[in-house]
Amino acid sequence: MTSRRTRDRLVQRLIDNGIRNEAVLEQIRNVPRHLFVDEALASRAYEDTALPIGLGQTISQPWVVARMTEALLDGFEGETVLEIGTGCGYQTAVMAPLVKKIYTVERIRDLMIKTRQRLRELDIYNVQFRPGDGWEGWPKYAPYDGIIVTAAASELPDKLLQQLAPGGRMIIPVGPSGCQDLLQVTRKDDHFEELSLGAVSFVPLVKA
Ligand code: SAH
Numbered sequence: 325m326t327s328r329r330t331r332d333r334l335v336q337r338l339i340d341n342g343i344r345n346e347a348v349l350e351q352i353r354n355v356p357r358h359l360f361v362d363e364a365l366a367s368r369a370y371e372d373t374a375l376p377i378g379l380g381q382t383i384s385q386p387w388v389v390a391r392m393t394e395a396l397l398d399g400f401e402g403e404t405v406l407e408i409g410t411g412c413g414y415q416t417a418v419m420a421p422l423v424k425k426i427y428t429v430e431r432i433r434d435l436m437i438k439t440r441q442r443l444r445e446l447d448i449y450n451v452q453f454r455p456g457d458g459w460e461g462w463p464k465y466a467p468y469d470g471i472i473v474t475a476a477a478s479e480l481p482d483k484l485l486q487q488l489a490p491g492g493r494m495i496i497p498v499g500p501s502g503c504q505d506l507l508q509v510t511r512k513d514d515h516f517e518e519l520s521l522g523a524v525s526f527v528p529l530v531k532a
Pocket of ligand 1 (some may be wrong): 354362383384411412416430431435457458475527528529530
């Protein structure tokens with residue numbers, strides 16, 4: 325179930341569905357997604373579907389992870405990325421070798437601790453973790469060249485916009501529960517430019 329062929333099949337499916345970035349596809353092939361879900365679900369880990377990970381949370385669908393990573397990194401010249409909604413860390417692991425440094429914020433402390441351990445076991449060291457409210461971002465290391473939010477916001481979080489570097493880019497699902505618009509927001513000199521990347525469905529970015 326974790327064989328090369330199973331993973332190749334997932335990658336082919338993502339290619340068929342429009343994912344083009346080779347480095348991202350290679351990461352989807354390399355990251356052992358079965359280690360991010362409960363053993364009972366491991367046989368489904370290489371299906372292109374979101375899966376429950378407990379505590380009412382989910383591991384994102386591989387296509388969505390690939391699409392968001394591709395959108396973040398297309399033309400990316402920066403070094404630092406702020407991630408909101410660490411969850412099980414699958415998105416973090418896919419992104420980690422493709423950027424210099426990731427700062428990631430998760431509101432459920434126990435989940436964050438487990439995920440930190442998991443990423444260490446996978447030899448991923450360029451990630452700094454923080455338990456906290458993603459609506460606040462992480463001011464200490466701002467501004468960030470990229471921001472990726474993996475939970476659905478009811479509106480664009482002001483503080484995250486403020487923590488985006490000039491020329492930086494944020495990928496974020498915005499909208500009501502069940503169906504959101506995936507937005508790419510780019511910080512220009514004196515304004516923010518928004519581009520819609522299509523409909524997605526995420527668990528909500530909870531307000532404190
Ligand atoms: N990135 C994960 C999916 C995350 S699911 C993956 O790769 O599979 C969304 C995560 O956002 C959950 O872990 C949830 O606890 C977290 N979350 C929700 N609201 C939050 C908030 N306000 N601040 C920080 N994290 C939040």
